[in-house]
Amino acid sequence: MDYQTVIIGGGPVGFMLASELALAGVKTCVIERLEQPVPHSRALTLHPRTLELLEMRGLLNRFAPQGKKISSGHFSMLDTRLDFSGLDTSTNYTLLLPQAMTGQLLEEYARGLGVDIFRGAEALAVTQNGEMAKTIVREHDGTVRTLRSLFVAGADGAGSIVRKQAGIEFIGTDSTVTAALGDVKLLSPPASGVLSLCTKQGGAMIVPLSPKLYRVVVVSPYRAQTPKDVPVTEEELKADLMRICGTDFGLTDSVWTSRFGNAARQAKQYRNGRVFLAGDAAHIHFPAGGQGLNVGLQDAMNLGWKLAADINGSAPPWLLDSYHAERHPVAEDLLSNTEVQTRLLDFTPAGLHLRSMMSNILAFPEVNQYIAGQISALDVYYKADQKMPAHVLNGTRLSNVELVLPDGKSEQLYNFLRSGKYVLLSLRQEAGHESRSDVFQTVFASFAEPREQWCGVHTALIRPDGHVAWAVDASDPDLSAVIQAGISRWCSAGC
Numbered sequence: 143m144d145y146q147t148v149i150i151g152g153g154p155v156g157f158m159l160a161s162e163l164a165l166a167g168v169k170t171c172v173i174e175r176l177e178q179p180v181p182h183s184r185a186l187t188l189h190p191r192t193l194e195l196l197e198m199r200g201l202l203n204r205f206a207p208q209g210k211k212i213s214s215g216h217f218s219m220l221d222t223r224l225d226f227s228g229l230d231t232s233t234n235y236t237l238l239l240p241q242a243m244t245g246q247l248l249e250e251y252a253r254g255l256g257v258d259i260f261r262g263a264e265a266l267a268v269t270q271n272g273e274m275a276k277t278i279v280r281e282h283d284g285t286v287r288t289l290r291s292l293f294v295a296g297a298d299g300a301g302s303i304v305r306k307q308a309g310i311e312f313i314g315t316d317s318t319v320t321a322a323l324g325d326v327k328l329l330s331p332p333a334s335g336v337l338s339l340c341t342k343q344g345g346a347m348i349v350p351l352s353p354k355l356y357r358v359v360v361v362s363p364y365r366a367q368t369p370k371d372v373p374v375t376e377e378e379l380k381a382d383l384m385r386i387c388g389t390d391f392g393l394t395d396s397v398w399t400s401r402f403g404n405a406a407r408q409a410k411q412y413r414n415g416r417v418f419l420a421g422d423a424a425h426i427h428f429p430a431g432g433q434g435l436n437v438g439l440q441d442a443m444n445l446g447w448k449l450a451a452d453i454n455g456s457a458p459p460w461l462l463d464s465y466h467a468e469r470h471p472v473a474e475d476l477l478s479n480t481e482v483q484t485r486l487l488d489f490t491p492a493g494l495h496l497r498s499m500m501s502n503i504l505a506f507p508e509v510n511q512y513i514a515g516q517i518s519a520l521d522v523y524y525k526a527d528q529k530m531p532a533h534v535l536n537g538t539r540l541s542n543v544e545l546v547l548p549d550g551k552s553e554q555l556y557n558f559l560r561s562g563k564y565v566l567l568s569l570r571q572e573a574g575h576e577s578r579s580d581v582f583q584t585v586f587a588s589f590a591e592p593r594e595q596w597c598g599v600h601t602a603l604i605r606p607d608g609h610v611a612w613a614v615d616a617s618d619p620d621l622s623a624v625i626q627a628g629i630s631r632w633c634s635a636g637c
C-alpha cells in the first residue's frame with residue numbers, strides 16, 4: 143500500500159480532511175492538479191461553526207488575525223441582517239477571510255502534520271476492489287503512476303472525477319440564472335466601505351477585501367440568462383452598478399471577474415465502498431449566504447476522525463456509513479435554503495414587496511436567531527444513537543464551555559479536543575470510571591456556568607467533532623453499565 147488514504151483535490155476541503163487524518167497518524171497524500179494555488183477567492187466567509195472546528199484543533203489563532211470579525215451575516219441580501227452575536231458559541235461572528243488564505247493556511251497545516259502534497263499531479267482514474275483502491279495519477283512531468291491505498295476521498299470540486307469514477311449520481315438541476323462578480327478598485331467607494339442594495343434594477347453587494355480592492359457582486363435581472371462562460375467585463379459591472387446604485391463607484395482595474403449560476407446538485411451517496419466524497423464534489427448550489435466552503439470543511443471534519451478510526455482499528459463497523467447518514471441531510475438543507483434565497487432575489491414589484499415583508503419578519507429576534515442558526519451551521523445536530531439509552535443531548539453539539547478541573551483550575555473544553563480524540567467527560571468528578579485509552583481522553587470536571595440540559599448529566603462521550611455521542615444522567619439506575627456499553631459501542635471495533 144502506498145498510502146492509507148489518497149485525497150484527490152487540494153482545495154480547502156481536501157487539506158482539512160488530510161489534516162484530520164494525519165493528526166490521527168494516518169499516512170495520507172493529496173493530489174492537486176494545479177502547480178500553484180489559485181490567487182483569487184470564490185468564498186470570503188468562514189461561519190461560526192467552521193470557526194468552532196478550527197478552535198477545536200487549536201487553529202483559530204492562525205486564522206483569526208488574517209481576517210476581519212463581523213458579527214452579522216445576510217440572508218438573500220435582505221435589509222435586516224442576521225445577528226450572530228447572540229449565538230451560543232465563543233465564535234459568535236463570521237470571519238471575513240478570502241478563500242485563497244483559508245486554503246493556504248490549511249495547506250501549511252497539512253504539510254506540517256506530514257501529509258504528502260503532490261501539486262501539478264492530476265488524478266485520471268480511480269478503481270477499487272475488495273482489498274484496495276487504485277488511483278492513476280499523471281504527475282507534473284507527465285509520468286503516469288498508480289497509487290494504492292485503503293481509501294480514496296474525492297475533494298475535487300464540482301466536476302469531481304472521483305464521483306464519476308465511483309458511479310455516484312449527482313442529482314439536481316442545472317443553472318437557470320447567473321450573477322456576476324469582480325474584484326476591482328473603486329475610486330469612490332461607498333462611505334462605509336460596504337454596500338448591500340436591492341432595487342427594481344437588481345441587487346448589488348460591495349465588500350472591501352483590502353484597502354485597495356473590493357468585491358463587487360451584481361445580480362441583474364437584465365443579464366440573468368447570460369451563460370456562465372460569457373466573460374464578465376468592467377463595462378458590464380459599471381453599467382449594472384450605475385443602474386442599481388446610481389453610481390459605478392469609479393470601478394476600475396479588475397483583477398478577477400467571474401460569472402456563477404444556481405445549478406444545485408447533490409451526490410446520491412457520499413460513499414461507494416472505499417471511495418468517499420466531500421465538499422463541492424458532494425454538493426453544489428447558488429453561493430447565497432456564503433455557505434458552500436463552510437459545509438465542505440464541516441464534511442471533512444465529520445469524515446476525518448471516522449476514517450482514521452476505521453484505519454486505526456478502533457471504529458465500530460457502523461461508524462463509516464454514519465458519514466453519509468449525518469452529512470447528506472445537512473447539504474439537503476443547504477440546497478433548500480440557497481434555493482429559497484435565490485427565489486427571494488426577485489426584483490419585480492411583487493418580489494420587492496415579498497423581500498420587504500421577509501426583512502420585517504427577520505427583525506423578530508426568534509426568527510433572526512433561527513435563520514442565523516441555519517446559516518452559521520450551529521443548528522446542525524445528528525440523529526441520536528438508537529442503540530444507546532435516549533438522552534436529549536445525544537447527537538447535539540457542545541460549544542466551547544469553560545470547565546473547572548478537580549484542582550480548581552479552569553480549562554476550555556475544546557482544548558481537550560486538539561488531539562482529535564474523543565473526550566469522556568465525567569461531570570461528577572468521581573475517579574471511579576477512569577479508563578485509559580488511545581482513542582479517548584477522560585476529563586473529570588464540572589461546568590463553570592451551569593447549562594440547563596446538562597444539569598443531571600454524570601458522564602458524556604464527546605466526539606472528536608464536538609458532538610455528543612451519548613450522555614447519561616447521574617440518576618440512571620444502570621449508570622456504570624451504560625457508560626461501559628457506550629465506550630465499547632463508539633470506541634472499539636467489536637460493536
Ligand SMILES: Cc1cc2nc3c(=O)[nH]c(=O)nc-3n(C[C@H](O)[C@H](O)[C@H](O)COP(=O)(O)OP(=O)(O)OC[C@H]3O[C@@H](n4cnc5c(N)ncnc54)[C@H](O)[C@@H]3O)c2cc1C
Pocket residue numbers: 150151152153154155156173174175176184185186187188241263264265266297298299300302303323402420421422423429431432433434435436437438
Ligand atoms: C462566487 C462564489 C462565491 C462563493 N462564496 C462563498 C462564501 O462566501 N462562503 C462559502 O462557504 N462558500 C462560498 N462559495 C463556495 C466555495 O467556493 C466552494 O464551496 C469551495 O471552493 C469548495 O471547496 P472544495 O475544496 O470542495 O473544492 P474546490 O475549492 O473546487 O477545490 C477542488 C480542487 O480539486 C482540484 N482537482 C479537481 N479535479 C482534480 C483531479 N482530477 N486531479 C487533481 N486535482 C483535481 C482542483 O484543482 C481544486 O484545487 C462561493 C462560490 C462561488 C462560485
